[in-house]
Amino acid sequence: MALDFSAVLTGQHGDMIVRGATVTLELALGAWLLAMFIALLLVIIRLSANRYATRLVAAYVSYHRNVPTLIQLMMWYFAIPTLLPESVQMWVNDLNAEFLFSMFALGLCQAAYFSEDIRSGLRAIPDGQNEAARALGMGYMRAMGSVILPQGIRNALPSLINHSVLLFKNTSLAMVIGVTELTYVTRDLENQTFRTFEAYAIGTVGYLAFSLLLMGLGALLARRFQRAYAR
Known part of the structure; x- marks a missing residue:
């Protein structure tokens, strides 16, 4: 069978890819913002x-780093909702529980x-x-927010970028609970068109492009930090 990428890129199939990529980006962004907010609190x-x-906090970190994502x-998705009242479960389901x-x-x-x-x-x-920050009259929270944390984040930027890329790639795991992100759509396209190579090639290129873009943006941000602190 000859390769035919148009079969999975045109019409409703193309729309499916766009929707899947959009859900992936929304999921990655929402999870990243939540992760960074909680991480700062933990620190x-x-x-x-x-x-x-x-x-x-150490127990929290140990659990999440040692239990598979x-x-x-x-x-x-399956266990925690069973602990919630039925009315709350129905409310969450109405708000797209999978996502x-x-x-x-x-x-x-x-x-x-x-x-x-x-x-x-x-x-x-x-x-x-x-x-020095405390000598200037800053309290613990102000010293952390104005002096210590900005420098710590600058030092940690390479690791944060790598883990941000990892977070983006881990969004593909959400397909197991029915989130219609890029991996879910890729499999669905393969089932509908029987174009296995084309469908998974498009998914592969999509993840590769977004990951390289994140790494490029991270490198650009790192250079800007270096120039700002070199002044």
Whole structure:
């Protein structure tokens, strides 16, 4: 059978690819924002003097880094809803439960990696930075937000970029709970057109292009940080 990419790129099939790519990007962005927000909270808590809170954060990180992401997705979609009241389950289902639960699972999982990246970046900051901030009258939260965290994120940027790409690729796991993202659409196209190579080649190129774009944007951001701090 001769290759025919037009069979999976035109008409309704082309629209399916666009919708799948859009869902993938929306899922990746939502999970990334959630992960970064939680990661910053985890870092601030872990750097505090409360040993019980730091142990709790350490347990959170250990769980999410050692349990497969696929298991976490299935736990959120199949197990956790059974603990909710029926009215809440119906409300969540009306809001696209598959998308929401996959976003929560991916975001919470990736937050563990982001927090460790940022914590490693903070370790490279001399103690004098924090002492200088406190000498200027800054409290703990202000010193962290204005002085320490920006430098820590700059130091952790290469690792954060790599894990952001990993988060984007992990969105493909959401297909197992019915999220119509790019991988789900790719398989659906193959079933409808019987163009196996063409369908999966398009999916492969899509993920490769988006991943390279993320890496390029990350490299550009890293260079801008370096120029800003070199002044």
